Structure formats: structure tokens, C-alpha cells
Amino acid sequence: MSRGAPRANLFLLELVLNLFVFALCAAVCVGLLVRAHGLSRESGRLTQAVYLAQSAAEAARTGAALPEPPEGYEICHETKEDGGVTSMEIRVLCQGRTVYTLETAWPCTSAGEATG
């Protein structure tokens, strides 16, 4: 009668400790999964931003209007002319945060190669 109780208490203690260790591992795993999800979203944003910057550079070189960015994205650009060369800095922002920056330049007089 008295031998059964301490053994049951020990079993309970072991179970609680196991649960604690498992919860700790689970918290680490959840953190990793959340980070993986965030990185995946960031990768999508970066891909979109690279294409937007590239499209803006091509449009600017031909003198066309800059492309309409998708919802949540914004294109900011700064153009300078110096020594017969037009240089442009294109920044793509997603929800107010700069995701990608592209610098490009081409000769002012004739259509030339844009350099990224």
C-alpha cells in the first residue's frame, strides 16, 4: 500500500519532465517553421521587386511610362544627367520598406545598353 504511492509519484514526475522537454523542442520547431514561412514570403517579395526594378529600367530607357506596380509595392526613382550619361536609381518598396535597389545608366543622346 505504501510502496505504490512513491512509484506513481515518480512516474508522474517523469511524465511532467517529458512534457516540459517536448514543449521546449516544440517551441524551437515552431520558431523555425515561422522563420521558414517568413523567408519564403520575403523571397516572393524580392522576386517581384527585382522584376519591377528591371521593368522600370527597361521602360525608362525607352522613354515609356514606368510599369504599374502591384498592390503593396511602390517604385521610387531618381534620375541624374551628367557628362552625356543618364543615370537612374530605382528603389522598389513593399509596404514602405525598401526591398530592392537598382542603379542603371545609358547614354543621353542615343539609345544604349542599360547597365544594372
Added chain:
Amino acid sequence: MRGAEPDMRRFYTGRSLRSALTAALCSLFFLLAMGITLMGSGVYRGVAAAAEAHDTQRTALSYVINQVRRAQQVKAGTFGGVPALDLDESGSDCHTVLYVFGGQLCELYAERGTGLTPEDGVPILPLDGLELTAEGELLTVTAVYGGERYSVCVAPRTGLEKTGEVTV
């Protein structure tokens, strides 16, 4: 003998409490394990699908843009009713046609006048759709895959022409 009865009762009450606690802890452990497994597999599936979609679209767009940049003459039209790019090479009777057919980005490299159809193209990679918009010197290529769309503009250095049906 009279004091033994409450002791027995306390012993049985304690035992049933311990059993209930053990069962509760085991259930918690099981629920936590199931929750983590389900959440983990869901997030993994989502991340893997998104990575695959981005990779496919990136590869398709890069491939199309590079083909446009190296071509001597670029025409945007249709081939068998689907949007297609007709890319000419210098000093050759052959041309390359890029289009989406049967859920695949296809390439058809052939001499003109062979009468080939979209079925004869070589599938390169899976893609749901390819949209082409020609405005002035600017060609906008949109790749559609897995419900997502990525667009990129390119100004072919040798000029851009709009054409109707591409003749192979």
C-alpha cells in the same frame, strides 16, 4: 481496526487522482504532438509550394527574356490561338517560337514553311499561361503559375513587331 477505513479511502482517492492526472498529461502530450505535426506539415507544404512556384516563374521569365535579348528580330503574336513569340536568328531560315501549350512552356525551333503545329513543340517547364503585351518598343511578358503572376518588361534592342498568327 476502526482507523484503517479512512486510510483506505484516502489511499483510493489519491490513486484515482494520480490516474486522472496521468491521463490528463498523456492527453496533453498527444494533443501537443499532433498539433505540432499538423502545423509543421502545413507550413512545410506551403513553403515548398511557394518555392516551387517562384522557381518555375523565375526560370520561365528568365528563359523567355534571354531568348528575346539574343534574337535578331522579335515578333509578338499568336500560334494556334495562344500568345506566342516569334524569334528570328540572323543568317538562318530557322526561327524559334515560344508559347504555352498543354500547361507547358514550349519551344519550337524549325525552318519556316514546315507547317508544324503547337503540338510539335518541345516542352521546357510547366507553366499555366504566358501573356504578351507589346506597346511601342516595350514587350511585357507575364508568367502565370499556381495562381500567381509575375510580369517583366523588356525592350528588344533590335525592335519589336506585332504580328497576327505566327507561321511556321
